[in-house]
Amino acid sequence: MFKKGLVAVALTTALTGCGVTAVCPPGTEIEMETAGIPAKASDELKVIVLPVDMEFKDAAKGRLQTVFRNDLEATxxxxxxxxxxxxxxxxxKGEIKLAEQSGRYNKSGVPIADLAVITEVTASNLSSSFSEAYSYENDDGETKYVPAKCSFTTEVKAVAKVVSLPDMNLVQRIELGASDYSSTETNNSRCPISNAQYKGMASEAAEKAVAYNFELQKLLAPSAPVTAMRQCEAGTMVKVAMGSKKKLEPGTYITLSQIHKSDEGDIETFTLGEGYVVKHEQDAVKPNFSWVAIDEEMSLRIRKGDSAKVVPEECPILNPMCHLNQLGL
Incomplete structure (x- = not known):
């Protein structure tokens, strides 16, 4: 079923330690088994984001509702x-909220969406602390003066529930939360702060809460079936039915998995591992398909019709605030 050179080429690629930088040419196709349950592309996934709820009074209420909704939609x-x-x-909004309580959205005709995002801001807390002025002597014997200051922290929390339509099943509950910090020099130990300053901090915290949470990106990441395999001196790769229209680019990581049906009729997903889009600017990514480099073990197990799903990029290395937020700091 597989060419004898498949394992040898995969081993050679692994030993060199270099990523695959060329797409195998036509004529190097490898015969593949067909998946019993082929994956479907996520092309037509429609999502409705409802207006954000906030049940308590707060000076930043309107701003928080706007920021959360705008940023969730952008995500x-x-x-x-x-x-x-x-x-x-x-x-x-009213119909879907009522349906959430009853467990069924009774809307006839064409479904308005596959998923609904129902969000509620649950907290927006402002705290402050006062630090008195002090002096100290540095290593050079110089006296340094540190003025008195007030430090402010605004912590914002929200919950976004992703439910399927029309059955209103809970797909995922996503906890959103982040903080924003500021300080100002003052001798006033009461640490007054204006509404405008507080609203600005609350907005910043809300933006971080969405930007630094990657659960929604993971849930909605583009996916498509594997359609072919090629093997050549460059390595082994599979063709997946999504490309630049889904924002794939050379080096994008892809999770490959299989769908199985148990004896009881349950559908299960089994992850095979990760590959990456071949690192060639011109040949690896087209509007509707891409070539994904895979390793030896996966090449012997993957089937035509198996699922390929984009792995969203999380915190960039050079964004320390994102990493701190992930740690809850």
């Missing part, structure tokens, strides 16, 4: 999913 658009028009979302 969803970034995954390639389709957003339901905001005017329609506003109109349908």
């Amino acid at each position: 969803i658009e970034g995954t390639g999913a389709k957003l339901v028009d905001r005017k329609l979302a506003n109109k349908l």
Whole structure:
């Protein structure tokens, strides 16, 4: 079923330690088994983001609701999913909220969306601390003066529930939370702060809460079936049915998995491992497909129709604030 050179080429690639930088040419196809349950592409996934709830009074209420909704919509658009028009979302909020309580959204005709995001801001807390002025002597014997100051922390929390339509099943509950910090020199130990300053800090915290949480990106990451395999001196690679239209680029990491049906009828997903889009600017990524480099073990197990899903990039190395937020600091 597989060419004898497949394992040898994969081993050679592993030993060199270099990434695959060329796409195998036509004529180097490898015969593949066909998956019993082929994966479907996520092209037509539609998501409706409801207006954000906030049940308590707060000076930053309107700002927080706007920031959370705007940023959640931007995050969803970034995954390639389709957003339901905001005017329609506003109109349908009451119906969907009632359906959440009853467990069924009874809407006839064409489904408005596959998923609904129901978000509630649960906390926005401002705290302050006063530090008195002090002096100290540095290593050079110089006296340094540190003025008195007030330090402020605003912590914002929210919960985003992703539910499927029309059955209203909970797909995922996502906890959103982050803090923003500021300080000002003052001798006033009461640490007064204006509404404008507080609103600005709350908005910054809300932006971080969405930007530094990657659960939604993981849930909605583009996916598509594997359609072919090639093997040549460059390495072994599979063709996946998504490309630049889904924002794939050379080096993008891809999770490959299989779908199985148990004897009881349950559908299970079994992860094979990760590959990456071949690192060639011109040949590796086309609008509707890409070539993904895979290793020896995976090449012997993957089947035509298995699922390929983008692994969203999380905290960039040079973004320490993102890493601190991930650690809850």
